[in-house]
Amino acid sequence: MKTISSPIVDPLMDISTNVRENDFFNVDDEGGAWSDAHANFLSSLSEAETSDLMKCSHRLNLKSRDHLFQAGDHSNDVYIVARGCIRLFQISSTGKETILWFSFSGEIFGMAELWRGNGRQIHAVANEATQVYSISRKNFTHFLGAHPEAAMKAIGILSARFRALGNVLVGLTSDNVEIRIVRLLIRLAAASSGTRCCAGSNEGELCVNVRLTHQDIANLIGASRQTVTTTLVQLRKQGAVRTVEHHIHIVRPDHLRRLLEQAAA
Amino acid sequence: MKTISSPIVDPLMDISTNVRENDFFNVDDEGGAWSDAHANFLSSLSEAETSDLMKCSHRLNLKSRDHLFQAGDHSNDVYIVARGCIRLFQISSTGKETILWFSFSGEIFGMAELWRGNGRQIHAVANEATQVYSISRKNFTHFLGAHPEAAMKAIGILSARFRALGNVLVGLTSDNVEIRIVRLLIRLAAASSGTRCCAGSNEGELCVNVRLTHQDIANLIGASRQTVTTTLVQLRKQGAVRTVEHHIHIVRPDHLRRLLEQAAA
DNA sequence: GCAAATTTGTCATCTGGACGACAAAGTTGC
DNA sequence: GCAACTTTGTCGTCCAGATGACAAATTTGC
Numbered sequence: 001m002k003t004i005s006s007p008i009v010d011p012l013m014d015i016s017t018n019v020r021e022n023d024f025f026n027v028d029d030e031g032g033a034w035s036d037a038h039a040n041f042l043s044s045l046s047e048a049e050t051s052d053l054m055k056c057s058h059r060l061n062l063k064s065r066d067h068l069f070q071a072g073d074h075s076n077d078v079y080i081v082a083r084g085c086i087r088l089f090q091i092s093s094t095g096k097e098t099i100l101w102f103s104f105s106g107e108i109f110g111m112a113e114l115w116r117g118n119g120r121q122i123h124a125v126a127n128e129a130t131q132v133y134s135i136s137r138k139n140f141t142h143f144l145g146a147h148p149e150a151a152m153k154a155i156g157i158l159s160a161r162f163r164a165l166g167n168v169l170v171g172l173t174s175d176n177v178e179i180r181i182v183r184l185l186i187r188l189a190a191a192s193s194g195t196r197c198c199a200g201s202n203e204g205e206l207c208v209n210v211r212l213t214h215q216d217i218a219n220l221i222g223a224s225r226q227t228v229t230t231t232l233v234q235l236r237k238q239g240a241v242r243t244v245e246h247h248i249h250i251v252r253p254d255h256l257r258r259l260l261e262q263a264a265a
Numbered sequence: 266m267k268t269i270s271s272p273i274v275d276p277l278m279d280i281s282t283n284v285r286e287n288d289f290f291n292v293d294d295e296g297g298a299w300s301d302a303h304a305n306f307l308s309s310l311s312e313a314e315t316s317d318l319m320k321c322s323h324r325l326n327l328k329s330r331d332h333l334f335q336a337g338d339h340s341n342d343v344y345i346v347a348r349g350c351i352r353l354f355q356i357s358s359t360g361k362e363t364i365l366w367f368s369f370s371g372e373i374f375g376m377a378e379l380w381r382g383n384g385r386q387i388h389a390v391a392n393e394a395t396q397v398y399s400i401s402r403k404n405f406t407h408f409l410g411a412h413p414e415a416a417m418k419a420i421g422i423l424s425a426r427f428r429a430l431g432n433v434l435v436g437l438t439s440d441n442v443e444i445r446i447v448r449l450l451i452r453l454a455a456a457s458s459g460t461r462c463c464a465g466s467n468e469g470e471l472c473v474n475v476r477l478t479h480q481d482i483a484n485l486i487g488a489s490r491q492t493v494t495t496t497l498v499q500l501r502k503q504g505a506v507r508t509v510e511h512h513i514h515i516v517r518p519d520h521l522r523r524l525l526e527q528a529a530a
Numbered sequence: 531g532c533a534a535a536t537t538t539g540t541c542a543t544c545t546g547g548a549c550g551a552c553a554a555a556g557t558t559g560c
Numbered sequence: 561g562c563a564a565c566t567t568t569g570t571c572g573t574c575c576a577g578a579t580g581a582c583a584a585a586t587t588t589g590c
Contacts, residue, residue, distance in 0.1 A: 036381065090431060092439035093529035100431050112428055115421035116301065121428055141417065148410045155409075155416070156380035158423045163377055163386055165430045166355060166365050172437055173487030174357040177577070213537060222438030224578050229539060246587095264358035442547070478567060489548050494569060 036160035040106035056139035062126035076137035084130025301425035305371035327391035341402035349395025
């Protein structure tokens with residue numbers, strides 16, 4: 001739980017609480033690939049590395065729903081979230097949106113598209129008011145070359161992301177909608193745990209600190225909006241979750257855990 | 266189309282034909298992420314890099330169906346396929362197999378799991394008689410540290426793999442089984458194009474040079490074996506594909522391309 | 531503060547594809 | 561070369577979840 005003290009770092013950047021020791025999260029797919037994947041890149045860097053990276057970055061302010069880049073764009077920057085949340089998604093040939101990822105404070109994104117000439121494949125949109133640092137492809141590859149340690153971390157993050165996506169894929173082919181929603185909520189609770197919940201949360205409750213419409217959830221798990229609504233109503237009736245100020249709280253993590261275990265049996 | 270001439274490189278390693286200029290493959294998801302992802306890591310290295318890497322590798326011979334590693338294993342090696350084909354898959358909590366990937370000659374795999382302590386998450390099995398080079402985690406990270414260029418290539422490959430997986434995910438949520446099979450065949454034809462087809466192939470025909478049961482295809486696209494059989498029979502009746510010596514040939518690439526276009530409209 | 535737009539909740543209807551079952555064809559190992 | 565096993569092909573049945581439609585509630589922007 002360290003606080004970054006480098007003077008170069010923006011005061012916005014108080015991402016001091018990426019604590020994921022909560023035992024519950026390990027229920028999720030074998031060893032928390034999801035948490036690894038949401039590792040805080042920025043805070044994993046040394047002071048020298050952070051300083052070097054910040055020197056060649058500049059900050060962008062995004063309002064909710066602002067587009068950072070779209071499929072087809074030829075921008076080739078890497079971004080690090082300073083504060084807020086970025087939604088990364090893809091549009092299929094039939095026009096359907098599939099959300100691949102949310103990037104929270106300290107997370108790096110846009111990396112996977114650096115080494116390809118054909119422009120972006122995915123879309124990046126601010127999910128709420130968000131500040132990001134942008135680093136040009138040239139500066140970033142130069143940075144990685146100069147800091148082999150950081151390059152290893154980048155590979156590690158990319159790897160974790162890859163594994164997480166693999167798990168989603170497996171879930172998609174073998175779990176029903178209810179289980180997929182439960183998994184998603186647990187994952188998002190873990191991923192967003194770095195951001196503090198403004199709303200009061202009761203004892204033992206987990207906060208999924210992302211603003212999500214049912215349509216968003218549907219796009220994340222590959223289901224229809226209606227089915228998501230119905231399933232969520234059920235979970236609420238069971239007392240497993242509740243809605244607090246536009247986001248979901250997991251009231252009874254143990255209940256969700258049990259659902260997961262039942263599905264496996 | 267270069268041939269590796271370094272004396273350290275095994276004579277088995279005649280992967281001189283990873284030609285992917287075939288225009289057809291670009292039909293596939295915006296810009297051939299799939300082909301990038303199946304990039305030949307080994308032949309992309311310089312002679313000095315190859316030599317360094319080979320020094321610390323040792324070769325393994327696998328019979329068809331031999332297990333290289335399983336989920337839970339604590340082996341931490343990276344592998345490069347010398348010849349043959351490795352199937353990489355995951356088993357869900359309900360026991361269902363999902364094939365994530367096939368690695369062909371020259372491709373590197375096992376990388377995504379280097380940076381995690383909890384052992385393997387996926388399974389690697391020889392899909393046919395296969396030779397691989399194995400490099401220990403320690404040697405590999407050391408190698409990457411010493412060769413920043415190679416590290417960049419590794420990141421590039423990981424990135425492409427990541428994008429490819431993202432595309433599969435999108436396809437899974439928005440395409441029906443027929444389209445998913447068509448996409449798969451096109452992708453595999455591109456990926457396996459480095460291996461020459463022993464069977465005679467007619468003019469304009471593409472060879473999917475991997476031995477696959479219908480069950481395998483089902484595990485790759487998240488469908489049932491029966492549906493795959495039925496769909497494949499249909500495609501065969503349409504004259505789009507044919508079966509040659511345990512593998513599939515795409516007789517009329519244009520026909521498949523048209524199916525894809527229709528689905529998008 | 532109110533109109534417009536978005537999101538939620540709940541129907542009834544329809545279907546792609548899963549699942550089980552089984553025979554025929556093909557493959558493997560001793 | 562034959563027995564055991566695996567894979568293919570084809571049924572009929574069934575259901576999770578997609579789709580469309582609409583009213584109620586909530587949010588947003590001027």
